[in-house]
Amino acid sequence: MLGCFYFLLSEAAEWWDRGILHNVTSVITIFSAEERKVQRRLSVLASLILAGAIFGCNQSPSPEAKKGDATTSPTPKAEVKQKGVIGVSLLTMANPFFKVMGDAMQAAGGKIDFTVNISAGEMDAARQKDQVNDFIAKKVTAIVLSPVDSRSIGTSILEANKAGIPVFTADIGCLDPVAKVVSHIATDxxxxxxxxxxxxxxxxxxxxxxxxxxxxxxxxxxxxxxxxxxxxxxxxxxxxxxxxxxxxxxxxxxxxxxxxxxxxxxxxxxxxxxxxxxxxxxxxxxxxxxxxxxxxxxxxxxxxxxxxxxxxxxxxxxxxxPEKIGEMTIQAVGRFMAGETVPAKTLIPAGTYxxxxxxxxxxxx
Amino acid sequence: MTSGIRTAVARLAGQYGMLLVLAVLCLFFAWATYHEESPTGQAGAELLAEWVAHETPKGEVVVIVTPTGAEGDEFAAHLTSALTHEGVTIGAALQGDPPTVRKALEALPAKGQHVPLIATTGDCRNWSLWDALQQSNSAFAATKILAPGSVRRSTFLTASNLRNIADQTAVIAIIAVGMTMVIITGGIDLSVGSLLALSAVLTAWLIQRAGGERANGVALLGSCLVAIVLCGVVGGFMGWLTARLKVPPFIVTLAGMQIASGMAFIVSHGQSLYDIPASFTWLGRGTTLFALPNAVVLMVAIYLVAHLFMTRTALGRTLYAVGGNMEASRLSGVSIRKTLVLVYVVSALMAGIGGVITVSQLKAGAPIYGVMYEMYVIAAVVVGGTSLTGGQGRVFGTLIGAFVIAVIRNGMNLMDVEPYTQKVLLGVVILGAVLIDISRQRRSKHTA
CATH class of the missing domain: 3.40.50.2300 (Response regulator)
Incomplete structure (x- = not known):
């Protein structure tokens, strides 16, 4: 679908280059206007789309921007309300199971003053690796993963281990024996x-x-x-x-x-x-x-x-x-950050319906 | 002279207008991810040491707490030496995750040690451990916990994040070189994502056969080369079908996509193959030049070679001729068949290299790799200014296109944009970027 979209786009560009659109003056009067004006308007429009798109997504300012004081001198930090950011990368948001889990994580995070950022690998192991790298660059407090591939996730978890960021897995575990996962929460x-x-x-x-x-x-x-x-x-x-x-x-x-x-x-x-x-x-x-x-x-x-x-x-x-898995995972992160030991594995009993x-x-x- | 420069600048701006878009995007994300943060490393440690020396009462000791990891090690070392320099006695230096630190801290008062002051990193200071500890344990009720004050910093612009972006672009950008050539000849290659998976699985499978974790360097190199060449053979076959039997490339490579993906599942039995020596991650994770990941160095080298090939060799110019007007090129004696086979082989080889890099980055090969990559690669090529109707395009434009997409993705992740919205925004921003580029190109045509 994406391909068709690009194809159409470039086709339109091509037509425009050939000046075909200029002949349709009766339909779109804007093109009968002076060349330069059109171009200027177009670049303004494009910039607006670009700016609007980017600004639109910045509605929720990051918690880091709010907390802390502005001085560079070493002053004690005021009471920290927010306890940190938890970066989450799930298997796919196209499956309602993970959507429910993600929503539960966000709700649970709100209760214990953590900001929970949900992203998803969408079945692409390399993309999930990128997301973990971005979490490390952002210095999140903890990382929660539902690996796309239980083996390929190993190297990413190792990177997080090296950066000193604790990693938790939800629903799907990591099978790499070297990578260190604090706790795994899943259905029994x-x-x-x-x-x-x-x-x-x-x-x-x-x-x-x-x-x-x-x-x-x-x-x-x-x-x-x-x-x-x-x-x-x-x-x-x-x-x-x-x-x-x-x-x-x-x-x-x-x-x-x-x-x-x-x-x-x-x-x-x-x-x-x-x-x-x-x-x-x-x-x-x-x-x-x-x-x-x-x-x-x-x-x-x-x-x-x-x-x-x-x-x-x-x-x-x-x-x-899934909502229990999500909730318990975030609670485990909260307890771990408060210095409590958490079990390496928590199995949530299934129910009969x-x-x-x-x-x-x-x-x- | 000056008019010459002006023309050159205008031409550059026209050709690489997308570079401007990339710069604007970078500036925007640099601004948007600007925030306050505790300084780390030596600077942070020295700042903190001065403050701790000022706050520590006479005759008292200070306890240092740092997280695990390289950054924690560095901070602890610098803080220790700076505090010693200031004449402060260090009671204990603790390192670890919150439960470890808590256990160690709670053991201190039992040993009769008074803890009036704890010096730690900014990240550690944010642990909820401190509130919990001070509420539950009266020995710590009056303890002061100090961390370096804040400095303003942009997450996007940190060296590690910029490396991150280059690293994330490498595979897509390398495959996009081949795709650029294919598209310049007026074709399309939908099989690259599946070929990446096939190459990854073949590489991992061959390494397993060659001794798994004990495989030596020659075996590793051999496995990679065989996997890449096999991909090239598949590409050559697709090129031959397109050139000789005149089957539309869309159909041929759509079939190739299915076949390659199926073969990847057959070879791996649908599982991920992981019996790979740690040394194999050198290509994807290691660094040699300027702290750049080796995959990025490889990417740059491939782009230089491809650029020279496309601009300086007769064969390279032939691609443009074929894409511009196939009939005219045939009449002027260009071998269209040879040219078409060549571009599909190159495209498949690049996908093969992409597969090897992915295995190296993830230390495993799975048939699920590369899903939807053909779309990202085509997007990079088109954003980079190559026309889908053929005959026009530049290799370096594609590199910029790949970076535009990588920067948008990385920036949105850093800004915590929700995943459903990310998809929409990526599409909108690509559309906006291409619109800007089109309008700039047209303007530069008029001024020139």
């Missing part, structure tokens, strides 16, 4: 997997056949599947007849679920490792006319999945609490 995926197992056992009445639609490339999913399987293993009457990949995507999971239903027409339940997979499975079950006969348990707590629970298409969802919850949920119509 293993525990969530166990909850999913318990929910599905209850849904199918303690016996029957179940399938897992998985996505083993992601570590959190591996943990979810592990927890799920451990619970099922305790019930000898329940058999896992299939564990197949759905790519964590709706369309791929739809096809996978169709294949599973083809081979196991008497299936009783499906555990889908995230909501897109669960919704894909529901589509396949709907097509086979088996809604209600085959119970589905999803993971995440997306609004669309909650809607499906309300409609009785999904039995239960294991929900994560059933039809009874959906019926009470005000966010669903």
């Amino acid at each position: 995926n293993y525990g969530g997997g166990r909850l999913a197992g318990e929910a599905l056992v209850k849904a199918i009445g303690g016996k029957g056949t179940v399938a897992i639609i998985t996505h083993p490339e992601v570590e959190s999913v591996i943990l979810r599947a592990k927890g799920f399987k451990e619970v099922i293993a305790k019930y000898p009457d329940i058999k896992i007849v299939a564990e197949l990949p759905g790519g964590g995507q709706r369309d791929a999971s739809f096809k996978t679920a169709q294949d599973i239903l083809e081979k196991h027409p008497d299936l009783n339940g499906i555990f889908a490792i995230n909501d897109p997979s669960a919704l894909g499975a529901v589509a396949a079950i709907e097509k086979a006319g088996k809604i209600g006969t085959i119970k589905v348990v999803g993971f995440d707590g997306m609004p669309e999945a909650k809607q499906a629970i309300k409609a009785g298409k999904i039995y239960a969802d294991i929900v994560q609490y 059933l039809k009874s919850d959906a019926d009470k949920d005000a966010s669903l119509k």
